[in-house]
Amino acid sequence: MNLKKIKEIPIVKKLGFNRIVLTGVLVLMYVVLSLIVDKFAGMPRIMSALNYAYFLGFLSLGVTFVIATGGIDFSIGPVMFCCALISGYCLTSHGVPMLLSLIISVIVGFIFGMFNGYLVAYWRVPPFIVSMASMNIAKGVASVFTKTQSVSWPQAAKGGWFRSLVKVGKFPVGIVIFFAIAIVCSIVLNHTKAGRYILSLGSNREAVRLSGVDIKKWEMLAYVICGILVGIAAIYFVGAYTTVQPGYGDQYNNEAIAGCVMGGTSMAGGLASIGGTVIGVLIIALLQEGILALGFTKDYQLIITGLIVIVAVYADVMARRRNN
Amino acid sequence: MGEVILEMKKIDKSFPGVHALNNVDFEVKRGEVHALMGENGAGKSTLMKVLTGIYTKDSGTIIYEGKEVEFNSTREAQDAGIVIVHQELNMVGHLTVAQNIFIGREFKKGIRIDDKKMNEEAKKLFDRLNIDIDPTMTMSDLTVGKQQMCEIAKAISHDAKVIVFDEPSAALTEAEIEDLFKIIKDLREQQMGIVYISHRMDEIKVITDRVTVMRDGCYVGTLITEESTKDDIVNMMVGRVIYEEPKTKSQVAADAPVVLKVEHLNAGRMVQDISFELHKGEILGFSGLMGAGRTETARAIFGADPKESGDIYVNGQLVTINSPEDAVRAGIGYLSEDRKRFGIVVQKTVAENTTMADLPNYMKGLFIDRKKERDVARKFVDSLATKTPSVDQMVINLSGGNQQKVVIAKWLCKNCDILIFDEPTRGIDVGAKNEIYKLMNKLASEGKSIIMISSEMTEILRMSDRIVVMCEGRKTGELTIEETTQEKIMNLATRDIN
Numbered sequence: 067m068n069l070k071k072i073k074e075i076p077i078v079k080k081l082g083f084n085r086i087v088l089t090g091v092l093v094l095m096y097v098v099l100s101l102i103v104d105k106f107a108g109m110p111r112i113m114s115a116l117n118y119a120y121f122l123g124f125l126s127l128g129v130t131f132v133i134a135t136g137g138i139d140f141s142i143g144p145v146m147f148c149c150a151l152i153s154g155y156c157l158t159s160h161g162v163p164m165l166l167s168l169i170i171s172v173i174v175g176f177i178f179g180m181f182n183g184y185l186v187a188y189w190r191v192p193p194f195i196v197s198m199a200s201m202n203i204a205k206g207v208a209s210v211f212t213k214t215q216s217v218s219w220p221q222a223a224k225g226g227w228f229r230s231l232v233k234v235g236k237f238p239v240g241i242v243i244f245f246a247i248a249i250v251c252s253i254v255l256n257h258t259k260a261g262r263y264i265l266s267l268g269s270n271r272e273a274v275r276l277s278g279v280d281i282k283k284w285e286m287l288a289y290v291i292c293g294i295l296v297g298i299a300a301i302y303f304v305g306a307y308t309t310v311q312p313g314y315g316d317q318y319n320n321e322a323i324a325g326c327v328m329g330g331t332s333m334a335g336g337l338a339s340i341g342g343t344v345i346g347v348l349i350i351a352l353l354q355e356g357i358l359a360l361g362f363t364k365d366y367q368l369i370i371t372g373l374i375v376i377v378a379v380y381a382d383v384m385a386r387r388r389n390n
Numbered sequence: 391m392g393e394v395i396l397e398m399k400k401i402d403k404s405f406p407g408v409h410a411l412n413n414v415d416f417e418v419k420r421g422e423v424h425a426l427m428g429e430n431g432a433g434k435s436t437l438m439k440v441l442t443g444i445y446t447k448d449s450g451t452i453i454y455e456g457k458e459v460e461f462n463s464t465r466e467a468q469d470a471g472i473v474i475v476h477q478e479l480n481m482v483g484h485l486t487v488a489q490n491i492f493i494g495r496e497f498k499k500g501i502r503i504d505d506k507k508m509n510e511e512a513k514k515l516f517d518r519l520n521i522d523i524d525p526t527m528t529m530s531d532l533t534v535g536k537q538q539m540c541e542i543a544k545a546i547s548h549d550a551k552v553i554v555f556d557e558p559s560a561a562l563t564e565a566e567i568e569d570l571f572k573i574i575k576d577l578r579e580q581q582m583g584i585v586y587i588s589h590r591m592d593e594i595k596v597i598t599d600r601v602t603v604m605r606d607g608c609y610v611g612t613l614i615t616e617e618s619t620k621d622d623i624v625n626m627m628v629g630r631v632i633y634e635e636p637k638t639k640s641q642v643a644a645d646a647p648v649v650l651k652v653e654h655l656n657a658g659r660m661v662q663d664i665s666f667e668l669h670k671g672e673i674l675g676f677s678g679l680m681g682a683g684r685t686e687t688a689r690a691i692f693g694a695d696p697k698e699s700g701d702i703y704v705n706g707q708l709v710t711i712n713s714p715e716d717a718v719r720a721g722i723g724y725l726s727e728d729r730k731r732f733g734i735v736v737q738k739t740v741a742e743n744t745t746m747a748d749l750p751n752y753m754k755g756l757f758i759d760r761k762k763e764r765d766v767a768r769k770f771v772d773s774l775a776t777k778t779p780s781v782d783q784m785v786i787n788l789s790g791g792n793q794q795k796v797v798i799a800k801w802l803c804k805n806c807d808i809l810i811f812d813e814p815t816r817g818i819d820v821g822a823k824n825e826i827y828k829l830m831n832k833l834a835s836e837g838k839s840i841i842m843i844s845s846e847m848t849e850i851l852r853m854s855d856r857i858v859v860m861c862e863g864r865k866t867g868e869l870t871i872e873e874t875t876q877e878k879i880m881n882l883a884t885r886d887i888n
Contacts, residue, residue, distance in 0.1 A: 277747040278718025
């Protein structure tokens with residue numbers, strides 16, 4: 067049976083050929099790593115990989131909406147750090163209650179989303195430029211706010227109840243919440259007006275505008291959704307690692323975008339898959355765990371995700387060329 | 391006519407769900423103009439794309455100058471001497487004519503580009519074609535007709551032996567078409583094989599030697615043009631005679647109220663002081679030559695482009711239209727001449743495109759009511775006879791005529807009372823054209839008011855109750871259908887306003 071026929075099988079069509087292949091890759095990676103790395107199999111490694119997958123996953127879900135419009139956001143990583151730093155600083159240095167601090171994190175993300183979205187949608191500044199600029203703004207704002215100090219969120223034993231959003235005992239609560247939010251994202255993208263317009267304007271902006279749709283509003287909304295998810299990502303970052311330093315976060319841009327495009331979201335806009343993004347993120351998270359387990363440094367992770375982005379985008383370009 | 395220079399035998403090509411070419415045969419002789427005709431979706435473009443290496447064929451053979459060939463890119467086909475002049479021009483606007491013609495193979499003097507030599511060579515090409523164009527002019531300053539001639543010159547400069555013209559006359563004025571025909575005749579004299587794709591029956595009679603007709607991806611037959619009639623060809627294409635008489639009398643009631651009134655509309659050079667009225671149930675034709683400013687007027691009314699001044703009244707009420715959103719709210723729908731760019735979202739399904747302008751009415755709380763959406767799409771697929779396997783088909787997979795029907799469905803779904811059809815049948819085959827005409831008449835009789843922009847005289851005469859003629863951004867006249875003649879329209883359309 068050739069590839070074309072396999073793709074036509076109803077169940078394959080429904081789940082998406084790409085997603086099935088990616089799931090296969092994910093399982094294969096896990097099996098291979100378990101075989102070649104001593105003690106890789108088992109909960110500790112999985113929990114560690116999941117910690118990475120949570121915050122990266124929320125970033126990736128967020129950027130999926132932006133990429134669906136045909137835009138891009140290179141500010142998500144630093145904005146996530148900015149959210150974590152500002153809210154953490156409020157918590158540790160200003161005595162703001164925990165719950166409120168978490169809300170502040172989401173609000174900071176929301177504000178950056180509004181800012182990016184407004185400039186892109188209403189002023190027509192290219193998303194590439196806007197997000198590059200707000201990346202630096204995020205870093206700067208965070209540094210100013212925290213007086214260039216790193217912020218440590220409290221451990222679970224010392225009032226850090228928020229960490230039970232990540233896990234309770236040995237149970238990974240985070241995965242439940244992550245999947246729940248991913249499902250919400252999928253519903254928003256595929257079953258609401260917002261999602262329909264976001265995808266449509268990503269495919270043909272002018273046609274949607276001439277249908278009498280307020281495309282600016284909907285394009286901006288994609289960035290706002292992204293910003294909110296970045297704020298949530300920040301909670302999961304500190305939930306997993308507690309400490310954040312100002313001036314970092316860039317590396318996660320690439321990884322989040324890699325997860326997204328690997329999952330079948332087209333950089334040209336108009337096509338997006340939340341399910342694909344989730345699997346893509348899990349692959350990246352497992353990859354980073356594997357690289358560390360194999361004794362390589364984090365630098366290799368950067369190289370590999372960089373290459374993944376290029377290969378995934380190239381595959382998307384080729385697929386579109388074939389369709390034309 | 392000389393010996394056969396190009397022969398395509400039993401060409402087969404399938405796309406997912408579509409058998410685009412089914413054992414198609416086609417040949418071109420040296421020194422002949424061979425028309426390739428067929429309804430939209432008949433497979434003409436696909437066949438030519440297989441020829442020029444854009445698509446790979448599934449099976450069949452192509453024999454060119456006695457040898458079997460297989461091109462993997464347009465570049466390879468070009469190097470072998472097979473070139474295609476596309477309907478859409480592929481020119482770089484801010485480069486000169488000569489720079490465009492020799493783009494990618496510039497003459498060099500050391501490492502510098504030798505513009506002088508390129509200008510001379512371009513001049514030689516134009517002389518050979520008897521065209522008067524200055525090679526040093528900037529491309530974007532030329533008219534569409536002149537730009538196309540540059541395309542032809544570029545094609546010839548590749549030492550072409552076979553030239554494919556894909557609807558070359560679609561964007562040209564009458565005078566430009568005559569020039570084009572002169573060039574094509576010259577090329578024929580020079581023993582080139584010419585493939586001519588067009589929907590314009592009159593042109594086929596004038597310019598071609600033989601006609602090959604395709605239908606639904608199959609080869610139907612080849613006729614000698616001189617020995618066949620228009621109806622012969624049309625019958626091969628659709629299997630029925632379809633020409634209708636022009637309208638002789640307005641179908642609008644004398645006391646029909648004014649639904650749209652435009653006063654002193656100004657929007658740049660192309661829209662200067664335009665005023666007119668549209669009555670309920672009327673089809674108001676907008677006639678004029680290419681570049682008369684009709685599309686620009688429509689876009690300004692619709693809020694797609696900004697306007698400088700002017701008032702728009704809908705049902706007697708002054709309305710502010712600053713965006714398409716405002717226009718749609720006022721009950722105006724606009725069907726663009728360029729469906730792909732402005733009409734449809736190709737990566738969405740037929741159903742999703744149908745509700746694009748009216749999505750708020752297809753919601754169940756926060757969610758889109760997919761069932762209701764599919765139902766309404768199915769209703770319009772049936773009533774417009776749109777050819778699609780299902781309403782869940784991506785619009786990218788439909789032919790041009792069917793894509794147009796999806797756009798019409800979009801505005802019918804929104805239930806707009808005023809519809810602006812901009813070149814509603816451009817690039818659409820005769821059969822589907824007829825359906826769209828019937829549909830427009832039906833809409834008008836149901837009380838919808840239609841502005842129809844058209845560059846085809848027959849279409850204007852056949853459909854309009856009243857006609858506004860424009861020339862170079864100004865309204866030059868208004869005619870009732872009873873008093874209209876082709877000559878009157880042409881006079882107004884070419885009126886010297888300076």
